[in-house]
Structures are given as structure tokens and as C-alpha cells.
Amino acid sequence: MTGAGAPTRFAGGHPVDRQTATDRLALAMDPTLQRIARWLESRAWNLPASDKTWVLGAMWAALVFQREVRRAERVDTR
Amino acid sequence: MVGVAGINFYARDASVVVLTADLDLLLPPRVDALRMALAALARAGFEAGGEPFIDVEDDAVLGRMIEHGANVTAVAPQGARIDLMPSLKGYRFDDLAGDAERFRVGGVEIRVGRLEKLLRSKELSDRPKDREFLRLFAARLRDEVEGSD
Numbered sequence: 001m002t003g004a005g006a007p008t009r010f011a012g013g014h015p016v017d018r019q020t021a022t023d024r025l026a027l028a029m030d031p032t033l034q035r036i037a038r039w040l041e042s043r044a045w046n047l048p049a050s051d052k053t054w055v056l057g058a059m060w061a062a063l064v065f066q067r068e069v070r071r072a073e074r075v076d077t078r
Numbered sequence: 079m080v081g082v083a084g085i086n087f088y089a090r091d092a093s094v095v096v097l098t099a100d101l102d103l104l105l106p107p108r109v110d111a112l113r114m115a116l117a118a119l120a121r122a123g124f125e126a127g128g129e130p131f132i133d134v135e136d137d138a139v140l141g142r143m144i145e146h147g148a149n150v151t152a153v154a155p156q157g158a159r160i161d162l163m164p165s166l167k168g169y170r171f172d173d174l175a176g177d178a179e180r181f182r183v184g185g186v187e188i189r190v191g192r193l194e195k196l197l198r199s200k201e202l203s204d205r206p207k208d209r210e211f212l213r214l215f216a217a218r219l220r221d222e223v224e225g226s227d
Contacts, residue, residue: 029198032216037194039223040088041179052181052188058092059083059101060158066097067157 079190080104080166080174082211085197087181087190094218096211100151100159104191106171107164109140115162116140116150124152124160168202169195 040046079087081102086095105111116134133139143150143164150162166174169191178189191199197215200208 029194029201030212030216032220033197033201033212034194036216036219036223037192037197039226040219041193043090045090046088046179048180049187050181051183052087053183054092055087055089055095056183058095059086059098061092062095062097063099063157 079188080163080196080199081161084190085193085215087179088193096215100161102161102163102166104163104166104171104174106175107144109137109144112140112144112150112162112164113137116152119152119160119162122154124154124158126150126152166191167199169199 079101081100082096082098083101086098089095103115105115113134120134147164149164152160152162154160165171174191174195175189178191179193180187180189182188197212200212
């Protein structure tokens with residue numbers, strides 16, 4: 001069957017033919033990074049609805065620490 | 079949530095959280111979403127680089143910002159920075175929102191892009207700082223991941 005309204009030629013064909021643009025992006029990814037990402041996503045601490053309030057706290061603490069280090073570096077120690 | 083801050087949400091503990099000066103939030107490319115985000119940030123005391131935000135009720139202005147793919151950086155008096163982003167390298171909002179992970183922060187549910195996609199986006203951006211981040215990220219975790227197989 002051809003023409004308008006006909007099923008696409010590849011519908012239901014080889015899985016590669018059904019890949020989305022996002023799938024193709026993932027295929028080109030560095031395999032080490034991909035393996036790490038999938039491993040981390042499957043860890044118990046990353047279950048859906050996990051409480052991640054501590055992440056914001058840690059990022060904020062690191063930022064404050066860096067700011068204080070910069071301020072300390074400006075102190076004349078001679 | 080996307081970017082390095084989003085990647086941090088998958089960290090095991092605070093010892094492996096990567097320092098970043100800003101939180102990247104990906105918004106749906108719609109005027110109402112941008113208006114709502116800017117209004118919420120203004121209520122929380124955020125400003126745009128020392129200036130009050132543009133008129134958040136002006137849909138024409140907001141529409142042009144979305145059309146041009148402009149990032150909006152919001153800064154809090156204490157120094158916290160939030161970047162509102164209309165797009166992320168390699169992915170549209172729907173690509174990320176469709177399978178985003180749902181976590182909780184302070185009792186509120188937030189959606190964080192899948193780690194694989196956030197890392198892939200950094201690969202695609204391919205700026206020197208992205209390459210360095212990915213190199214360190216992989217070096218830090220490679221042995222642990224391979225040792226667990």
C-alpha cells in the first residue's frame with residue numbers, strides 16, 4: 001500500500017526503525033558514561049520519591065564555603 | 079531540574095556533590111510557564127542581576143524571550159542563582175519531562191531529568207567545562223561501577 005494514509009513503510013519493522021530522536025541521541029553516548037548513568041539511576045538512594053532535600057543543602061554549603069575561601073584569600077597576611 | 083545541579087540529585091552523599099553556582103530549571107516553552115516562574119521567583123526575593131524582573135505581565139516580552147531561546151538568570155540577595163532555560167542541548171522540554179525522575183525536596187515533589195540525558199546533553203554541549211566535568215565524573219565513578227558488576 002502506498003500514498004497518503006498508508007502505514008509508514010517501517011511501522012512494526014526492525015526495532016532500529018522505531019527509534020525516536022532521543023533514542024538515537026542515547027546510542028551515540030559514551031558507553032562508560034551511559035553505564036555509570038544507568039547504574040546510578042538504579043541505586044536504592046535514587047528510588048522515585050526519595051527525599052533529596054540534603055542535595056540542595058550540600059550545594060549551598062559548598063557555595064558558602066567557596067565564597068568564604070575567596071574572602072579569606074583577600075586578607076593581607078604580610 | 080537539569081544541568082550539574084540535576085546531576086547532583088543522583089549522588090550517593092554530600093561527599094560527591096559537585097559545586098555549582100546555579101540551579102538550572104528547564105521550562106516548557108510557554109508564556110504562562112515563564113510568567114508563573116518569574117512571579118514565584120520575584121515573590122521569593124530573586125532579582126535579575128540587581129534589577130527587578132521585567133514586567134512579568136507583558137506577554138509580548140515573555141513571548142519574545144521564548145522565541146529567542148533566552149535564558150533568564152535570577153539571583154537571590156544571599157547569592158543563590160537560578161537559571162530559567164527554554165531549552166537544553168539535544169533535548170526539548172517534552173523529551174525530558176516525559177520520563178523525568180520524581181524526587182522530593184522539603185516535602186515538595188520536583189522532577190529531575192534522567193541522568194543519562196543530562197550527561198548526554200553535556201556531551202553534546204561539548205564546551206571545555208563540560209568535557210572536564212564529564213571526565214572527572216567518569217573517573218570518580220568508573221571503578222565503583224565496574225567493581226559492582
